Amino acid sequence: MKSISEAESILMQVLWQRGEATAEELREAVAERTDWQPGTVKALLNRLLNKGAIRAEREGRRFRYRPVLEREDYVAEQSRSLIDRLFDGRVAPLVAHFSEQKALSKSDLDELRRLIRELDDGE
Amino acid sequence: MKSISEAESILMQVLWQRGEATAEELREAVAERTDWQPGTVKALLNRLLNKGAIRAEREGRRFRYRPVLEREDYVAEQSRSLIDRLFDGRVAPLVAHFSEQKALSKSDLDELRRLIRELDDGE
DNA sequence: CAATGCTGATTACGCGTGTAAACCTAGAAT
DNA sequence: ATTCTAGGTTTACACGCGTAATCAGCATTG
Incomplete structure (x- = not known):
């Protein structure tokens, strides 16, 4: 499953x-x-097929394509890679970066708060 | 200043x-x-020179290389690009992702808490 | 001064990518 | 059955990348 x-x-x-x-x-x-x-x-679809990232099933004269690679896995790999490359493997510095950049929206903040609270008491 | x-x-x-x-x-x-x-x-240094990302100043028979492109800018562009591509431009979902993945270290959590508190009252 | 050796510049080469033209084939229309 | 055509498949091509061999200028040394 090439990249x-x-x-x-x-x-x-x-x-x-x-x-x-x-x-x-x-x-x-x-x-x-x-x-x-x-x-x-x-052509792109064919490359994805070869990479095993999608599959195709015939439907009359055409094909219907579906993902095989899970979005979760792709996202995880990409995120991990960026965090490792730029932030020494830790998540907080990335958030700090956006914070300094004032690039955190109101709803981002809300959700972050919620997440943290959740992690703090839950589980 | 190509990528x-x-x-x-x-x-x-x-x-x-x-x-x-x-x-x-x-x-x-x-x-x-x-x-x-x-x-x-x-060869890589020459490509970086051509891209304007570094500069070189002669020092005797060799060169000394320095960054021109700021790390901040590079990090910002890369982070923004990932967040846009995978998380619809918002930061929280990325943190949520790592959270679900149980990939938040103790110190990550501590720092996130600190960041949020800081943003809440400060500034 | 000629030979040797650093150090940087140029050239090379195979591979993936972005993009598409050209080609092919199984059904649809006549 | 023959032709038409909507797909899909193959081939193409320029460009960037990773990697390195080769070339070239200049400084050191015999």
Whole structure:
């Protein structure tokens, strides 16, 4: 299960979001972000197939694609990688970074508070 | 100022850490992680020079390299990019992710608490 | 001064990526 | 059955990356 590329991950996002899609649906879904031609989407899908990240099942004359790689796993690997590379493996410095940058929204703060409270008493 | 690659960023880490270094010092500094030949390091340094991420000043027969790109900026861009790509631009879900993963260390938690308290009353 | 040897610059090379044109094939339409 | 066509598959190509061999300039030394 080789690592998936930037362009490929855009398609994965859509697949994770809606569970499944045809090539054309995918193309439409990313149309505003990318202007990919149909062939481009197909090629990317094939690479994802080869990497084992998705599977395809025939449906009449076309295919329906579904994720095999779990979003959770991908997210975990990407997050871990960034945190390790830039923040010495610890989460807090990243939050601190955003805090200094004043890039924490009100709802972010609310949720962080909630999370911490949860962790403090629960479990 | 094009984006810097994975291998290049390893050299940047060292430069940010010590402020400056020669090619050979860099090679030693990353020796255990990479086994790069001297030529490899030189080539990477040249790419960084072309990208404007570092500068070099002659020092006798060799060069001394310093970062031009600020670590802060790099970190900000990378973090922002990940958060946007995977967590819809918000920080809390990332922390939640690590929390679910039980990947928050004791000191992470302590610091998060401290950060939140700080934001709550201070400023 | 010529030979030797650092150190940086240039060139190379295979591989993944982004993007797409060209090609192929099983159904649909006639 | 023959042709048309909506998909999918193969091939292509330029570019960046990881890695390094090779080339070139200049300083040290015999």
